[in-house]
Amino acid sequence: MPRPREDFEDLRAFEFRDPEEVLDREELYTVYEIARLLQGVEPGQELDPETENVLLDWAIPWMLDHSESFVFAEPEADDQPGYYGLK
Structure with missing residues (x-):
């Protein structure tokens, strides 16, 4: 539900x-490590599933x-994530 602007101090x-x-x-x-880095969180930090x-x-x-800007490497196994880096 939308909220009035004045509800927010x-x-x-909005910048990336x-x-x-x-x-x-x-x-x-x-991608999980990148998500953490974007928010200033250490890549290896444990997070609850909702936050992640x-x-x-x-x-x-x-x-x-x-x-x-990205290159990627295939995951080592089907149940593992791929890896991404800068071109």
Whole structure:
């Protein structure tokens, strides 16, 4: 349900960082690690499933929007995630 603007004290600009600002060119990351990095969370930090899902909701569209900046490596097994890095 929409809410009136005056219900919110802190409105900020909606900005995403460029991939080069988030990722190290010499590393490859899972989408879960990228999602954490986008929010300033350490890549290996444990998160509850609900929080991780919210972070993924932000990371996946960001990655699609910047798809020209990424390379990927196939996962080592079918039940593991792939890895992504800077071109």
